[in-house]
Each structure stands twice: as structure tokens, then as C-alpha cells.
Amino acid sequence: MLNFIKSLSRSQKRNIMLFIDAMLVPIALFFSFSLHANGEALVMMLAYLPVLPYLLIIGGALSVLMGISTIQLNAYETGAIGLTGAFSVALVIVSYLLTTAARIPITIPTHIVFGISFFIFSIISRAVLLQIVLAIYRRSSLRCRVLIYGAGTTGTQLVSALRSHEHIEPVAFVDDSKALHGLIVARLPVYSPVRIAEIAAEKRIDRVLLALPSLSLPKQAQISRRLQKMGLEVQALPSFAQLVGEEALVDKLTDVEPKLFLNRDEVATETGASAIASYQGKTVLISGAGGSIGSELCRQVMQCSPAKMVLFELSEVALYKVDMELRQIAEDTDIEIVPVLGTVTDARQVRGVLSDHNVQVVLHAAAYKHVPLVETNPLTGLANNVLGTHTLATEAAKTNVERFILISSDKAVRPTNVMGASKRLAELVVQDLASRVSAGDAPIYTMVRFGNVLGSSGSVVPLFQEQLRRGGPVTVTHPEVSRYFMTAQEAVHLVLRAGAMAKGGEVFVLDMGKPVHIEKLARQVIESAGYTVRDAKNPDGDIEIEFIGLRPGEKMTEELTLTGNLIGTTHRKIFSADEMALSEIEIASALRALRAALASNDEQAAREVALRWVEGYSNSRHEQLADATQFTPV
Structure with a gap:
């Protein structure tokens, strides 16, 4: 029929x-x-x-x-x-x-x-x-049995439209309003949302349709996630404004630019003539070229008109993206772009790249930087961040590189995590090499230390924005935790300026402004997206801030120097830190011990290297292991 x-x-x-x-x-x-x-x-x-x-x-x-x-x-x-x-x-x-x-x-x-x-x-x-x-x-055909979440005007109109549909059969409503529970609306019963699992099983529900277009997106996402955990397929009905094209907001809305969360004026990023001269017409190698800092280094170095840019990157995807972007920018220029897929820990490859391309300036941004990941993979983190830096910096001296600039981190100061300890060891390696270069000779070794970069991969702002898209909660480690922040454009501009003014061996520290409380930053991100914070004062808010506790290796606050002694430079945002370095024998001993730990795959021995040679380093896991060996009388 x-x-x-x-x-x-x-x-x-x-x-x-x-x-x-x-x-x-x-x-x-x-x-x-x-x-x-x-x-x-x-x-x-x-x-x-x-x-x-x-x-x-x-x-x-x-x-x-x-x-x-x-x-x-x-x-x-x-x-x-x-x-x-x-x-x-x-x-x-x-x-x-x-x-x-x-x-x-x-x-x-x-x-x-x-x-x-x-x-x-x-x-x-x-x-x-x-x-x-x-x-x-x-x-004659299978029907999709649907439960309508929301018995308001939108829900009843949806039921009217679906009643004549060939393959969809509306079965019941659920609604948060207690006044509707037990009533019949549009010839369908209305139930409480707490009974969804029971109703879905009893009435053989295939799909839940959210007819709540006026509800904020985070709350819709929260409801959707809860229903999906029950094994239900969930779809949301768009608002009328979205249907008529007035509000394709979910697709058109863009995240607020991270620099708006600085809570201070952004540093002017006009490159001075002296800085341009240090890179103009040169062959510049950027290690870690596909990362957040590395790719911004590439963009700003390109503005200095180098002769050649060598993009050294471990990740194929990241290298492909930055290479494609830079080639489009360089279409009307004579700048040669050379993508190199490799690792700074491979001495033979590093030596070949530096000599084959006659590299004159090295900007070393390649590093594993995510604290929790390096904390659980200490051998890999130390090998890349310490031995990779030693390899690249040592080969730079053998191939007549003029300048070597290490990108460091404020986590290197009295670190509580392996990542910070690895960055401090990398600084010590560069300081040692710089001490062995005679005045006026090349290469000029220097390093630039700064804090968190807003908007970089794995940083808090993109994380918060992604959590917002999922409907929350926004997670913060501790109510009192704070961090220094800069934009990638600010940090890279100052790195290039510091690298140009270096004489050799300096530990440059960037003025990051005042530290920002992460809870305050989370509130700003939520409110900038048009939502409200759900807390004790506002229980009906959209997004909750959830405190999850400090992760292994994390500190409440970061520092920029070991001694607090900062020496001014010709740039008001760049300072030089007066810090002690290790001797050549001590560095050699540290590197030898680290290589031995890597060869034997001994994580604890690798941590011991950092504990011995990095000033102020305290490792929570090491202390827990030490405490566990203590005899406690009963």
C-alpha cells in the first residue's frame, strides 16, 4: 500500500x-x-x-x-x-x-x-x-521515536510539525518547569527531566530534541552532555533568528583575542633599525618553527627581510602549516624559505643543516613546554630541552654562526617541575658556552626569559574557550594561583630586540607587568563570551568555575629571576639578570650524568641530575619518594 x-x-x-x-x-x-x-x-x-x-x-x-x-x-x-x-x-x-x-x-x-x-x-x-x-x-517503515525537551511554544510548534512527518514520531515532553509536570500539552504527556532515563527505556526513545532556543549555549551543552551519557542521541533546535539567517552565531562567533585579557597596555612592537640590521640579509634558522612562539618568530623575522629562513621543526603537521603560511607572505619578496623536518637532538643532521645553509643567526625555540606532559615524560623532556640545546649550540660554534638566542621560561627560576628544571639546565649550557667565547668572537650566545604567552597552544585562554564551547565547567587549579602573561607578538618582538643588543652570555628578562590571577582571567573569558559565572552568589549563572587542585610540578606563583637583581638596558621592557653560572667542569659532569640516565632509561637518575645542578629546584615527586623511605614508628 x-x-x-x-x-x-x-x-x-x-x-x-x-x-x-x-x-x-x-x-x-x-x-x-x-x-x-x-x-x-x-x-x-x-x-x-x-x-x-x-x-x-x-x-x-x-x-x-x-x-x-x-x-x-x-x-x-x-x-x-x-x-x-x-x-x-x-x-x-x-x-x-x-x-x-x-x-x-x-x-x-x-x-x-x-x-x-x-x-x-x-x-x-x-x-x-x-x-x-x-x-x-x-x-510500513521504521519510525524514529523522539522525546521533546521543552514544552514551551517552540516545543509545541515542533510537535505540530513532526506529527505529519513520515519517519519521526513525537512521544512525550520533558520540561524543567514543575508546573507542567503531569499535564498534557499538544496531546503529549509532560514529565520531569529526572525521569528521562526511565522514560527513554519505557517508551523506546531513539532521540531527544532540545526545544530550548532561548537557553544559553553552555546550558544547552550541559543538558546535551548529560543526555549523551545516558546513551541518547541529542539534537538541538535552532532559534528563529538562526533559522531566518539573522543569527548564524554558533558558526560566526569568534573567540575574543587573547591580548584583551592582558589587563594592561600592549607593548609597542615596532622593530627598531638596530634590530632589523641584525637579521636583514642573513640566513636565520628558527628551531621549533611550527610552535606558537616559533611561528611568530618566523613572521616577525620575515619583516626584517632576511636572505633565507630555515624552518627546523619536529612535527610534520606544524612544519607544513607554517611553511605554507610563510610562502604566501613571501610571494613578492626574495626571501628563500627552507623547511627542515628533524630534531635538534640529532647532531649529524643539525651540523649538516647549519653548514649547508650557512646559517648566521639561530633562534632556538624548540622545546617541550607543557608542564604535566614533561613531568610524566622526564627523560624525553630533558633529552630534548637540555641535550637538544647543547647539540644545537655546540654545532653553532663549529659552523661560524654569528648569534645564538635561546628562548627560555620563567619556570626555569627555582623550578618545581621537570620542564622548568630542563629549561634552567639549557640556560646553564648556553651560559657555559658563552663564557668560553672570547670578546668580539662569534657566536654571541644569549637567552631571553619570559612567562606565559596568551593564546599559545596549551595555554589557559584557549583551554578556557574550548571548555566554554563544551558548556563548561571552566577548570582552575587553585583560587590563588597567578601567572605572568604576554602576547606572542610582544614576546617575540622583545626577543628579537634583546637578541640584537646581546654582547654575549646575558640572561635577558622581559618586563611582564603584574602577575594575573587565573581565577580572575577565567571570569573575564566567561564574561567576554557573553555568559555569567555560576557560583554561590549567582546559582543561575551559565558557567561554573571548578577548582581542581595544583597538578604535579605546578607552583602558585612564578618568578623571573633567582636573585631579584635586574639591570636595565636600552629598552625599557628588557632587563638583564645577574645570575651565577656553573663551571665548564660542572656542566660537563651534569651532561655526562644526564646521558647516562637516558642510556639506562632511569627516570630517577635523570631527576637527580636536575636536583643536583639546578639552584632552587624542588621536586614534589622526589620528595614523596624520599618521605616514603622514612621509617615511621607505630
Whole structure:
């Protein structure tokens, strides 16, 4: 039967509706005669037969002209009912004119009852026919049984639209409003959301439709996640503004630029003539070129018009992206771009790259920087950050590199994690090499230390924004934790300026401004996205801030220097730190011990190297292991 219905053409369906209306005309006439003819309905019907064919022909023509016979059953609503009423009036007028012309004695009230009867029968016939067709569809195909979350105006309109759908069957509502629980809305029962799991099992629900367009996106996401954990498929109904194109907001909204969370004026990033001269016409190698800092180094070095840029990167994806971006920027320039896929720990490859391309300036940004990851992978972190720096810096001296600039971190100061300890060891390696270079000789070794970069991969702002997109909560380690922040543009600009002014061996420290409380930053990110914070003062807010505790190796606050002694330079945002270095013998001993630990795959021995040689380093895991060996009397 379903195949027969689907095989019908539009003209065939129209003819069926014309036939049904034609059958309803004599039925409506007979019904009106029964009410007014005092038992002589059959006599009146026989008297009417001479004009009936004319009424049917004219009525059919009017139906086609008015489009009544072409209205789809599932679209037969208010407008179509109005057309049927107008058609019924037209039939009454035609019937009156025909009977008057044929001198058939039928009263005007009888004609009126005929029109009303036809109108009612026509509506009833279409409603019955629609239910028959839907029943055929339901029996002949699988139906998706849906639960509507939200029994408001949007939900009831959605149910009305779905009732005539071939493959979707609305089953029930759930709504947060207690006043609706237990009521029947749009012929469907309304339940409490706490019973969703029970209802889904009992009524064999396949999908939940969120009819809550006015609810904030985070709250919709929270509801959606909760339902998905129950194993339910969830879909959200867009708002009316989104449907008409006024608000494709989910796709069009962009995250707020990280620099807006600095809470201070951004450092001017105009590169001075002296800085430009240090890179102009040179061959510059950027290690870690695909990272957040590395890629920004590439962009700003390109503005200095180098002769060649060597992009040294371990990640193929990151190297591909930065290479494609820079080639587009360099289309109208003579700058040669050379992508190199490799690691700074490979001495043979590093030596070949530096000599083959006659590299003059090295900007060393390659490092594993994510504290928790390095904390759980200490051997890999120390090998890359310490031995990789030693390899690159040592080979730079052998291949006549003019300048070597190490990108360091404030986590290198009295570190509590392996990542910070590895960066401090890298600084000590560079300081040692710088101490062995005679004044006026090359290379000029230096390092630049700064704090967190807003917007960099793995930093808090992108993390918070991603948590917002998932509906929260936004996670903060501790209410009092704070960090120094700069934008990547600020940091790189100052790195290039510091590298240009270096004489050799300096530990440059960038002025990061005042430290920012991470909880305050989280609130700013939430509010900048147009949401409110849900807390004890505002229990109805959109996004909750959840405190998860400090992770292994994390500090409450960061420092920029070991001694606090800063020496001013020609740039007001760049300082030089007065810090002690290790001797050549001590560095050699540290590197030898670290290589031995790596060769034996001994994590604890590797940590011991950092504990011995990095000033102020305290490792929570090491201390826990030490505490565990203490005998505690019972």
C-alpha cells in the first residue's frame, strides 16, 4: 500500500481529491434535505438531479482554480481551511443560481445548510485521510521515536510539525518547569527531566530534541552532555533568528583575542633599525618553527627581510602549516624559505643543516613546554630541552654562526617541575658556552626569559574557550594561583630586540607587568563570551568555575629571576639578570650524568641530575619518594 501511495503522481493525487469532493457534494445535499424536507429528502434529491452534474462540473473547475485539490494533506491547516470555506460559499451560490434557473423549489436555508455540511465533511475527510496515510507509513517503515525537551511554544510548534512527518514520531515532553509536570500539552504527556532515563527505556526513545532556543549555549551543552551519557542521541533546535539567517552565531562567533585579557597596555612592537640590521640579509634558522612562539618568530623575522629562513621543526603537521603560511607572505619578496623536518637532538643532521645553509643567526625555540606532559615524560623532556640545546649550540660554534638566542621560561627560576628544571639546565649550557667565547668572537650566545604567552597552544585562554564551547565547567587549579602573561607578538618582538643588543652570555628578562590571577582571567573569558559565572552568589549563572587542585610540578606563583637583581638596558621592557653560572667542569659532569640516565632509561637518575645542578629546584615527586623511605614508628 505504501508503494502505491508513493507511486502516485501529483495530478493523480489531485484527481483523487477532486473525486472525494465530488462525492461529498451529493452527500452534503442529501444531509441538508434530510434536515429541511420533512421526510421527503429522497424526493428532493431526485428533483435536484438535473442540475447536479452542472454543480459538480462548476465545483470541480472552482476547486482547481482555487488550488484546493492540490493542497497536501500534511499542509492542510488554517489557510487551507479558509480556502475550503470560500469554496463552500461558492458552491452555495452556484447551487442557488442553478436551482433558481431550473425552477426547483429549494429554500435558501437549505442551500446554506448544504454549504456548511460540505465544509464540515470536507475538513473531516481530509483529517481522516491524513491519519490513514500516516498509519500506512507507520506500519510500513521504521519510525524514529523522539522525546521533546521543552514544552514551551517552540516545543509545541515542533510537535505540530513532526506529527505529519513520515519517519519521526513525537512521544512525550520533558520540561524543567514543575508546573507542567503531569499535564498534557499538544496531546503529549509532560514529565520531569529526572525521569528521562526511565522514560527513554519505557517508551523506546531513539532521540531527544532540545526545544530550548532561548537557553544559553553552555546550558544547552550541559543538558546535551548529560543526555549523551545516558546513551541518547541529542539534537538541538535552532532559534528563529538562526533559522531566518539573522543569527548564524554558533558558526560566526569568534573567540575574543587573547591580548584583551592582558589587563594592561600592549607593548609597542615596532622593530627598531638596530634590530632589523641584525637579521636583514642573513640566513636565520628558527628551531621549533611550527610552535606558537616559533611561528611568530618566523613572521616577525620575515619583516626584517632576511636572505633565507630555515624552518627546523619536529612535527610534520606544524612544519607544513607554517611553511605554507610563510610562502604566501613571501610571494613578492626574495626571501628563500627552507623547511627542515628533524630534531635538534640529532647532531649529524643539525651540523649538516647549519653548514649547508650557512646559517648566521639561530633562534632556538624548540622545546617541550607543557608542564604535566614533561613531568610524566622526564627523560624525553630533558633529552630534548637540555641535550637538544647543547647539540644545537655546540654545532653553532663549529659552523661560524654569528648569534645564538635561546628562548627560555620563567619556570626555569627555582623550578618545581621537570620542564622548568630542563629549561634552567639549557640556560646553564648556553651560559657555559658563552663564557668560553672570547670578546668580539662569534657566536654571541644569549637567552631571553619570559612567562606565559596568551593564546599559545596549551595555554589557559584557549583551554578556557574550548571548555566554554563544551558548556563548561571552566577548570582552575587553585583560587590563588597567578601567572605572568604576554602576547606572542610582544614576546617575540622583545626577543628579537634583546637578541640584537646581546654582547654575549646575558640572561635577558622581559618586563611582564603584574602577575594575573587565573581565577580572575577565567571570569573575564566567561564574561567576554557573553555568559555569567555560576557560583554561590549567582546559582543561575551559565558557567561554573571548578577548582581542581595544583597538578604535579605546578607552583602558585612564578618568578623571573633567582636573585631579584635586574639591570636595565636600552629598552625599557628588557632587563638583564645577574645570575651565577656553573663551571665548564660542572656542566660537563651534569651532561655526562644526564646521558647516562637516558642510556639506562632511569627516570630517577635523570631527576637527580636536575636536583643536583639546578639552584632552587624542588621536586614534589622526589620528595614523596624520599618521605616514603622514612621509617615511621607505630
